[in-house]
Amino acid sequence: MSRTVPPLRIGPIEVWPPLVLAPMSGVTNRTMRALYKPFGLGLTVTEFVSSNALKFGSKRTMEMIDQHGLEKPVATQLWGDDPQTMALAAKVVRECGADIVDINFGCPAPKVTKTNGGSACLRDPQRCEDIMRAVAAAVDCPVTMKMRLGWSENELVYVDVARRAESAGVKAITLHARTARQFYKGNADWEHIARLKQAVRIPVVGNGDLDEPHIAMERMRKSGVDAVMLGRGVLGNPWLISQIRDLMEGHEPSPLPPAAERLRYAIVHYRAMVAEWGESRAVPQMRKHVALYLKNVPGAARLRERLMRIERADDAIALIEATAAQLESPLAA
Ligand SMILES: Cc1cc2nc3c(=O)[nH]c(=O)nc-3n(C[C@H](O)[C@H](O)[C@H](O)COP(=O)(O)O)c2cc1C
Missing domain, CATH: 3.20.20.70 (Aldolase class I)
Known part of the structure; x- marks a missing residue:
């Protein structure tokens, strides 16, 4: 290096x-x-x-x-x-x-x-x-x-x-x-x-x-x-x-991870926020974060809209996980 x-x-x-x-x-x-x-x-x-x-x-x-x-x-x-x-x-x-x-x-x-x-x-x-x-x-x-x-x-x-x-x-x-x-x-x-x-x-x-x-x-x-x-x-x-x-550090930057991987990281972020601040404080805060993780993700607008209405962290995480899995499916490719 x-x-x-x-x-x-x-x-x-x-x-x-x-x-x-x-x-x-x-x-x-x-x-x-x-x-x-x-x-x-x-x-x-x-x-x-x-x-x-x-x-x-x-x-x-x-x-x-x-x-x-x-x-x-x-x-x-x-x-x-x-x-x-x-x-x-x-x-x-x-x-x-x-x-x-x-x-x-x-x-x-x-x-x-x-x-x-x-x-x-x-x-x-x-x-x-x-x-x-x-x-x-x-x-x-x-x-x-x-x-x-x-x-x-x-x-x-x-x-x-x-x-x-x-x-x-x-x-x-x-x-x-x-x-x-x-x-x-x-x-x-x-x-x-x-x-x-x-x-x-x-x-x-x-x-x-x-x-x-x-x-x-x-x-x-x-x-x-x-x-x-x-x-x-x-x-x-x-x-x-x-x-x-x-x-x-003197090397070329690693490429941006694929959309599914980025969404899985949003889940890591979500879980950490819930663990530290509790669901009632984490859910509203995570709406703005997840909206940003969704940048350049196919179908982001609809997903953002659904996430705005979700009140429970588990439901939000399940929806993000389902989207990530869908992005990885051979059909999406
Ligand atoms: C939501 C938000 C909250 C901010 N809060 C602070 C703050 O508490 N203290 C501060 O010095 N600057 C604050 N800033 C300014 C940022 O630190 C930074 O100077 C500004 O966003 C410009 O940098 P950027 O173009 O990389 O965002 C805030 C900016 C945003 C968008």
Whole structure:
């Protein structure tokens, strides 16, 4: 094996391969992270957690920061607008097993920005700096930060905020190359990611719209980033992770498994979710995951529709299994 890229270094932590699973609220819980990790993720990040909610230790919040030791290293992501509350929350998540504390300056959702959290912090770079300094001083592990380009296209503050991060002791920066006002519209602009890489000495992780292995590697090479982060592209397609890992390890990517095999993996995912969260929480969550595993599967639209109405995990699994068997039958061939 001859590696085509070096590992990502976040303070004393070496991340190999330099391939990071994006935090996705409501999606990347610990079950999914543990399932997708062996496909070749060097680093996983929890869903974002409110620093205010951590003060009260709500059950749901504590579940979100809980790991079961299968992911190492793991970053826990926090959001909030108050430096002292963020520092206290950082101490709590560190005690609960975070190897890295990540700060969210990227979320554009109104329920977060209306209290000046997430991407709204970018409207006040000094506040970002105060938060980063307070968090970095509070914990004995590396602190990282994930941001967007700025609040709007007239306020592209990412270079300023990144330089402040560097001086505050932050050890790596992830840039999702859209503005907050764009939400998920348009394309992530990797030119900005390349510009950020030139502007700071700490590692930069590039993020946005990576859903094909060769393009991901090309973006990484052209922008010069130290790692790439994968979000929506891996949903229902963890094989994208192994394909990029293959390229990073210096060989051609393995082809996507046949549809029946992909569906059987959806069943593995389903069972793991039921085992960990119980049927009533797993079934609604798995509807969105299975819909994504069904991408490019013949007859997917009808199957998706049926799965939307199924309330019992066993029924859903039986239907997915029957579809996989049908796809493998000589008649289907
Ligand atoms: C459903 C969903 C939830 C997300 N939740 C978070 C989050 O909790 N923290 C965060 O920093 N970004 C969050 N993001 C943004 C992703 O981490 C990532 O930056 C974005 O999806 C762009 O990457 P992609 O094009 O590879 O999906 C979320 C995105 C989605 C689609």
